Amino acid sequence: MTPAQKEIFIIIDEYWKTFGYGPTIDDIMRLTGEKGRGNVARKMQALIDIKMCRGIKGRARSIRPAYMSIRNIE
Secondary structure: OOHHHHHHHHHHHHHHHHHOOOOOHHHHHHHHOOOOHHHHHHHHHHHHHOOOEEOOOOOOOOOEEOOOOOOOOO
8 A cells, every 4th residue: 555545545534433424535635635536536446456445436425444344335
């Protein structure tokens, strides 16, 4: 995991703990200072690819840490 991916993973984890749902790409952009939505989306997809996070393609705010088990999200 790269440092940028780790930063995004921590944001996703803390966001779930605080709000009970995942952050949007715009939320992550605001918190990291990234300027491109594509850059954030690629890093989020990389977290899914390396099995650190789970998500449902095309479903907003569905990304979550892999250790979380949530019913009715899929």
